[in-house]
Structures are given as structure tokens and as C-alpha cells.
Amino acid sequence: MTVVVADAGTAVRRRPGRPRDEEIDGQIIAATLGLIDAEEPVTVTRIVQRSGVSRAALYRRWPSLTTLIAAALDVGRSIPPAVDAEGDLRTAIFASMFGAAGMATTSAYSEARFRHRIRLVMADRALQKAYWRSHVARRRVPVESALSAGIARGILRDDLDVEACFDAIAGVVYYQLVVRGDRLEDESTRARVSAAMDVVWRGMLA
Amino acid sequence: MTVVVADAGTAVRRRPGRPRDEEIDGQIIAATLGLIDAEEPVTVTRIVQRSGVSRAALYRRWPSLTTLIAAALDVGRSIPPAVDAEGDLRTAIFASMFGAAGMATTSAYSEARFRHRIRLVMADRALQKAYWRSHVARRRVPVESALSAGIARGILRDDLDVEACFDAIAGVVYYQLVVRGDRLEDESTRARVSAAMDVVWRGMLA
Numbered sequence: 001m002t003v004v005v006a007d008a009g010t011a012v013r014r015r016p017g018r019p020r021d022e023e024i025d026g027q028i029i030a031a032t033l034g035l036i037d038a039e040e041p042v043t044v045t046r047i048v049q050r051s052g053v054s055r056a057a058l059y060r061r062w063p064s065l066t067t068l069i070a071a072a073l074d075v076g077r078s079i080p081p082a083v084d085a086e087g088d089l090r091t092a093i094f095a096s097m098f099g100a101a102g103m104a105t106t107s108a109y110s111e112a113r114f115r116h117r118i119r120l121v122m123a124d125r126a127l128q129k130a131y132w133r134s135h136v137a138r139r140r141v142p143v144e145s146a147l148s149a150g151i152a153r154g155i156l157r158d159d160l161d162v163e164a165c166f167d168a169i170a171g172v173v174y175y176q177l178v179v180r181g182d183r184l185e186d187e188s189t190r191a192r193v194s195a196a197m198d199v200v201w202r203g204m205l206a
Numbered sequence: 207m208t209v210v211v212a213d214a215g216t217a218v219r220r221r222p223g224r225p226r227d228e229e230i231d232g233q234i235i236a237a238t239l240g241l242i243d244a245e246e247p248v249t250v251t252r253i254v255q256r257s258g259v260s261r262a263a264l265y266r267r268w269p270s271l272t273t274l275i276a277a278a279l280d281v282g283r284s285i286p287p288a289v290d291a292e293g294d295l296r297t298a299i300f301a302s303m304f305g306a307a308g309m310a311t312t313s314a315y316s317e318a319r320f321r322h323r324i325r326l327v328m329a330d331r332a333l334q335k336a337y338w339r340s341h342v343a344r345r346r347v348p349v350e351s352a353l354s355a356g357i358a359r360g361i362l363r364d365d366l367d368v369e370a371c372f373d374a375i376a377g378v379v380y381y382q383l384v385v386r387g388d389r390l391e392d393e394s395t396r397a398r399v400s401a402a403m404d405v406v407w408r409g410m411l412a
Contacts, residue, residue, distance in 0.1 A: 115328040118384060122321040122328070128387035136385060164378075164401035170385070171377030171402075172370075178324060178384055179342060179376070181334035195370035196377075203409030 021061075027051045028058055032072040036116055042069060066124065070131040073117045077135070080142045085149035089156075090201055093146050097169060111183070118178060140166055147204075156204050165204055172196040227267075233257045234264055238278040242322050248275060272326070272333045279323045280341050286348045291355035295362075296407055299352050303375060317389070324384060346372055353410075363412045371410055378402040 031051035035042045044065055048055050062068035083096045121128035140163075147165055150156040172193055176182045182189040237257035241248045250271055254261050268274035289302045327334035346369075353371055356362040378399055382388045388395040 118328045119325045121387065122325045122384065125387050132386055160405070161398060161401035164398045165405060167381045167386075167398060168374060168378050168402040168405055171379075171381035172374050173377075174384060175373045175377035175380055178328065178380060180338055180373075181327065181331050192367065192370045192373060195367035196374040199366070199371060199374055199409035200405060201409065203405035203407065 024053055024057060025061060028053050028061065028068065029072050029075060032068060033075060036069075036072065036113070036120075039116075066127045066130050067134070069120060070127060070134060073113070073120070073131065074135045076113075077139070079139050083142045083146035085146040085153070089146065089150045089153075093143055093169075094197065096143050096146070098173075111177075114177065150204075154206055157206050160204055165200070168200045169197065172200070230259055230263060231267060234259050234267065234274065235278050235281060238274060239281060239319075242275075242278065243316070243318060245318070272330055273336070275326060276323075276333055276337050276341075279319055279326070280337075282319075283341070283345070285345050289348045289352035291352040291359070295352065295356045295359075299349055299375075300403065302349050302352070304379075317383075320383065356410075360412055362410050366410055371406070374406045375403065378406070 028047060028051050031047045031053075032042060034050060035046055040046065042065070044055060044058060047053075047068070048058060051058075058068070062071065080096050083092050085092065117131075121131055144162045144166055147156065147160065147162040151158050151160060151162075173184070176184065176189050176193060180189075184190065184193070234253060234257050237253045237259075238248060240256055241252055246252065248271070250261060250264060253259075253274075254264060257264075264274070268277065286302045289298050291298065323337075327337055350368045350372055353362065353366065353368040357364050357366060357368075379390070382390060382395050382399060386395075390396065390399070
């Protein structure tokens with residue numbers, strides 16, 4: 001967990017962490033998540049009270065509440081490892097996106113927190129963009145690289161916009177969660193997502 | 207506008223409206239939207255103050271604040287007309303989904319309201335499912351019918367799951383708004399959405 005927290009804060013922290021620093025990071029993040037999970041207002045004052053860390057120490061680590069919330073919301077999520085683009089590309093890409101390290105709403109990242117994250121980012125575009133840049137965009141890199149490798153191997157069309165392809169694949173899943181309100185564990189949801197993936201994959205093939 | 211309001215409230219109102227009732231409906235809905243658009247807290251007390259309608263009259267019409275907000279958030283959106291599936295199917299379908307009557311965040315339906323709607327449904331799955339059934343699912347029918355017609359005409363593959371195809375197309379747009387936090391008016395967003403649509407469309411072709 002400490003590793004994940006340290007990773008989540010890398011983009012916004014001002015200096016490299018010592019062990020003591022990481023402990024304080026963890027206290028601040030835990031207090032932030034405690035407020036989020038309790039559905040209480042998330043303010044610097046409340047985080048300071050709950051964590052026992054000083055306001056100055058908090059601001060030294062996170063220059064704004066927005067970046068702190070973004071880091072907290074990312075706890076339990078990590079950047080997936082590089083995708084093996086040499087073998088069955090389709091299987092490798094979907095395993096990366098929907099496997100344990102990939103998509104939201106796995107066991108490591110509860111649906112409750114996913115729903116809360118969407119609420120927070122829809123309420124605050126600055127937070128949304130900060131979270132996008134420092135977290136989501138970085139997690140997309142392994143799959144986008146594999147798509148580029150697929151183009152280089154001649155499996156996928158050479159005129160593909162790999163970012164748009166990622167959006168199409170991930171968009172299907174977000175639609176289930178954000179618009180339909182369905183659960184990815186449900187058989188009918190899985191069947192629909194799989195059917196949509198077939199369509200997107202065919203559209204990418206050379 | 208009166209028609210839209212009456213339509214939006216049908217699922218939750220207890221009795222058929224008379225002209226006088228519709229006027230009161232409109233006042234309540236307008237006050238609710240006024241608070242949403244001003245980004246002020248939306249409470250029954252504030253709606254009562256702003257509309258001049260009594261609390262009892264409000265609760266007679268909408269048994270809960272969430273159903274009232276859901277109805278208000280749907281004002282300005284309507285069910286698109288049937289899609290002409292005889293001509294250029296692709297153009298007709300995308301015009302229906304992204305034209306004035308189709309997708310969220312057109313001029314009739316501001317982005318602020320869209321973001322508010324997502325926040326609301328992510329906070330309340332029961333509302334999300336109710337809104338899905340009474341509003342979103344009905345708006346999908348014309349395009350899903352056109353996709354079925356495209357299969358019948360032999361333009362699209364006969365093994366397509368039309369619901370999954372709709373999810374793939376709409377999912378791309380939701381991803382821009384909900385995850386990336388981008389605006390559909392931006393040139394770069396339009397280019398990415400268009401590239402993803404090319405992929406999905408190719409994957410649907412017979």
C-alpha cells in the first residue's frame with residue numbers, strides 16, 4: 001500500500017520521499033479516503049484534524065486539495081505492466097484492460113469508490129483534468145503501446161488513432177457503469193461488453 | 207416546453223394534469239433548473255422559495271426530491287424522431303445521435319446540466335436505473351431500429367447485438383465527457399470521436 005501511495009503522489013510531490021515522509025503521506029491519504037468513504041465534505045481542515053498532520057506539512061506534499069484528492073482516489077490502482085505484443089494481441093490487450101491491474105471496479109478498487117470518483121470529477125473540472133493527466137493517461141500507456149506494436153506488425157490498420165481506439169474500448173465499459181448502472185460481474189453485462197469489443201476489434205484489423 | 211415537462215414527470219406524478227397543474231409543474235421545474243444552473247444547493251426549501259409553490263403541492267407532484275431533479279434534468283431533451291434507414295445509413299444514424307435532438311451537451315442541454323445529472327445518478331443507483339428506463343432507454347429506440355434495418359438491408363453484419371453497438375458509439379462520447387473532461391466542441395475531441403466512430407462503423411459492416 002505504501003508503494004501505491006508513493007506512486008500516486010509522484011507527479012505532484014515536491015521532493016523525493018524518506019521513510020518518515022512516506023508515513024506522513026500515508027496518514028494524509030488515509031484521512032482523505034476516510035472522509036470520502038464516509039461521504040463527508042473533504043476539506044483541508046478536516047483532513048488536518050483527522051490525520052494529525054499539520055496544514056504546512058500537507059501543503060508541502062500536495063500544493064492543492066485537488067491534487068491530494070486525485071492521489072487519494074487512485075490508491076489501490078496501479079499502472080499495468082507492459083503488454084506482450086508478440087503473441088495473441090487481442091487477448092493480451094483485453095487481459096491488460098480488464099484484468100486485475102486494469103479496469104476500475106476490480107476487488108482492489110471498489111465500485112463505491114469508483115462512483116464517488118466520478119461524482120467528484122463531474123463536480124470539478126480542474127480535479128478531472130488533474131486526475132486525467134497524473135493518473136488515467138499514465139495507465140493507458142501499456143495498451144496504447146501494444147496497439148502501436150500491432151500496427152507495426154501489420155495486424156492492425158496503419159491509419160488507426162490509438163488514443164481513439166482506447167477510448168472506444170474503455171467507453172463501452174464506462175457506459176455500462178455510468179449510464180446503464182449495470183455491474184460488470186453480471187452475465188448480461190459481460191455478454192454485451194464482449195459483443196461491443198468484437199465490433200471494435202474488427203474495426204481495428206488491417 | 208410544457209409538453210416536455212409533462213412527459214418528464216409522467217412516471218412519478220400521481221394523477222393526470224389539468225392546465226393549472228401544468229403551470230405549477232412548470233414553475234417547480236423552472237425553479238429547480240434555476241438552482242442547478244446557478245450551481246446552488248438544490249433543496250426542497252429553496253425550490254419552494256424560488257417557485258412560490260407550496261411544499262405540499264411540490265410533494266404531491268414528486269414524491270421525492272431526486273425524482274423531481276431527474277425530471278428537471280430531462281427538460282430540453284426529447285426522443286429523436288425515427289431514423290431514415292433507406293438512404294445513407296451511417297450519416298443518418300450519426301446525425302440522430304449527435305444532432306440537436308440526440309446527444310447530451312447540445313445547446314438545448316447544457317454541459318452543466320449533463321455533469322449534474324451524472325453526479326446525481328452516480329450517487330443513487332435506484333435513480334440511475336429509473337432514469338435509464340424512463341428516459342435514456344426510450345431515446346435509444348430510433349437508432350437501434352435503424353441498426354436493425356441496416357442488418358435487414360444487408361449493410362450491417364447479421365450477428366450484431368444492436369444494443370452493444372449503441373453502447374460502443376455512445377460510450378466513446380461519454381468517455382470524452384466523463385473521463386477526459388474534454389468538450390465536444392473542441393476540434394481535437396471531434397477528431398478523436400470521429401476516428402473512433404470510423405472504427406466502430408467498420409466493425410459493424412457486413
